[in-house]
Amino acid sequence: GAVVSQHPSWVICKSGTSVKIECRSLDFQATTMFWYRQFPKQSLMLMATSNEGSKATYEQGVEKDKFLINHASLTLSTLTVTSAHPEDSSFYICSARGASGSGDEQFFGPGTRLTVL
Amino acid sequence: SQQGEEDPQALSIQEGENATMNCSYKTSINNLQWYRQNSGRGLVHLILIRSNEREKHSGRLRVTLDTSKKSSSLLITASRAADTASYFCATDGGSEKLVFGKGTKLTVNP
Numbered sequence: 545g546a547v548v549s550q551h552p553s554w555v556i557c558k559s560g561t562s563v564k565i566e567c568r569s570l571d572f573q574a575t576t577m578f579w580y581r582q583f584p585k586q587s588l589m590l591m592a593t594s595n596e597g598s599k600a601t602y603e604q605g606v607e608k609d610k611f612l613i614n615h616a617s618l619t620l621s622t623l624t625v626t627s628a629h630p631e632d633s634s635f636y637i638c639s640a641r642g643a644s645g646s647g648d649e650q651f652f653g654p655g656t657r658l659t660v661l
Numbered sequence: 662s663q664q665g666e667e668d669p670q671a672l673s674i675q676e677g678e679n680a681t682m683n684c685s686y687k688t689s690i691n692n693l694q695w696y697r698q699n700s701g702r703g704l705v706h707l708i709l710i711r712s713n714e715r716e717k718h719s720g721r722l723r724v725t726l727d728t729s730k731k732s733s734s735l736l737i738t739a740s741r742a743a744d745t746a747s748y749f750c751a752t753d754g755g756s757e758k759l760v761f762g763k764g765t766k767l768t769v770n771p
Contacts, residue, residue: 550703576757578758578759586763587749587761587762588704588749588761589761590758590759593757593758635701637704639704639759641757649706649709650759651706652696652703652704654702654703655701655702655703657701
C-alpha cells in the first residue's frame with residue numbers, strides 16, 4: 545500500500561520559534577496533500593489543501609501567514625508553524641492523494657506532535 | 662465543519678464480542694470511509710464504501726451505508742484487545758476534502 549511519512553515525529557520548541565514539518569509520499573506521486581490538526585481527544589480538523597506547484601487553500605479560520613504550506617514536488621509538502629505559541633501545541637497529520645483516477649483514498653502520515661513551551 | 666457524527670462516543674466491550682459504531686452525516690457524498698487511530702498515532706484506513714454500495718466486508722469488518730438516512734455503521738466481529746483504538750468515519754461531501762466525525766473510542770477488555 546501507499547506510504548506517507550512525516551518528519552519529525554515529535555518536536556518541542558520555545559515560544560516564538562518556527563517549526564517545519566515534512567510530509568512525504570514514499571511510493572507514489574501525490575498531486576494533493578492535506579494538512580490536519582488534532583487536539584487531544586478530538587477529531588481531525590482540516591487546515592489546508594495543498595496542490596503541487598500552486599498555493600495552498602486554507603480552511604476558514606486558519607491563518608495562512610502563520611501556517612505556511614509549500615508543496616514543491618509531487619512527493620513533498622511542508623508545513624511551517626511560524627512564531628509558534630503554546631496554543632499551537634497539537635498533533636499535526638498530513639495525508640496524500642494520488643493523481644486523478646488513482647482512487648479516492650487518502651493515505652495518512654503517522655503525525656507530528658508539536659509541543660510549544 | 663464536522664459533518665460526520667459517530668455514536669457512541671465511547672464503547673467498552675469484552676474480547677470476543679462484536680462492536681458496532683454508527684456514523685451520521687448531513688450532505689450528499691461520493692463515498693464514506695472508516696479509519697482507525699491508535700492513541701497518539703496516525704490514521705489507518707480501514708474501508709471505503711461508495712454511495713452506490715450498501716454493504717462491504719473486509720476481514721472482521723462489515724460496513725453498511727444507508728444514503729437515504731445518511732448513516733453508516735461499522736461492525737467489528739469477534740473483537741480483540743488489539744482492536745482498542747478510536748474509530749472515525751470521514752465523508753467527502755462531494756469534494757476531495759474529507760470531513761471527519763468526532764470518533765468512537767473503543768476499548769476491548771481481555
